[in-house]
Amino acid sequence: MIEIEQINKSIKLGIIDLHEFNTIHGLVSKREIEKKALIYLLKALNINSDELVYNENNKPFLISGKPFLSITHSFQYLAVVVNSEMLTGIDMELKRLKIINVQSKFCNANEVQFAGNDIDRLTCLWCAKETVYKIYGHKGVNFKDHIKVKPFHTADTVIYASLWVANAWKTFKLALKSKQDYYLTYLIDEV
Numbered sequence: 001m002i003e004i005e006q007i008n009k010s011i012k013l014g015i016i017d018l019h020e021f022n023t024i025h026g027l028v029s030k031r032e033i034e035k036k037a038l039i040y041l042l043k044a045l046n047i048n049s050d051e052l053v054y055n056e057n058n059k060p061f062l063i064s065g066k067p068f069l070s071i072t073h074s075f076q077y078l079a080v081v082v083n084s085e086m087l088t089g090i091d092m093e094l095k096r097l098k099i100i101n102v103q104s105k106f107c108n109a110n111e112v113q114f115a116g117n118d119i120d121r122l123t124c125l126w127c128a129k130e131t132v133y134k135i136y137g138h139k140g141v142n143f144k145d146h147i148k149v150k151p152f153h154t155a156d157t158v159i160y161a162s163l164w165v166a167n168a169w170k171t172f173k174l175a176l177k178s179k180q181d182y183y184l185t186y187l188i189d190e191v
Helices: 018-025 030-044 099-106 109-115 119-136
Strands: 002-006 011-017 052-054 060-062 068-074 077-083 090-094 147-149 158-165 168-179 182-190
Touching (some): 002 030, 011 018, 011 030, 011 182, 018 030, 060 068, 068 119, 099 109, 099 119, 109 119, 109 147, 119 158
Antiparallel strands (some): 011 077, 052 060, 068 077, 090 182, 147 158
């Protein structure tokens, strides 16, 4: 039901299966399931859920300031990445055909050429861009123009994405994982 992984000395990843969690707890609404599962997962990561708040851009943070964290949920799973040293980001997405219809909204010309109609590549691109957006945490970022992802193979465990901010590109090293029909990306480091 729950997986906790110590990635390195400063990064910890937690994933909870919402279907299994709900089988045990018998909750009714999707919102209630996600809220209670998040509290349960934070506790497993040794984080006091009473400290969790959200800023005006809906970016989660702890009142105490550290560790930094990011949250994602997609259908069956909810995941949290915790980083004791720097702002972080995470995203998890279910592979779905409809991503082909929206690729022009988040992919630049190079990414469209790279991914084509490959659902796996498009899902990974979206995850990487959403992860970078969550690291930055401010509105006004255009996924197509302000975030670019270097070509990769879906079997890679690391990919690189850059964000245009303050008239310069900042590059991030992201972990890439697959789990059943899902892809997950989270920040490893700023390059």
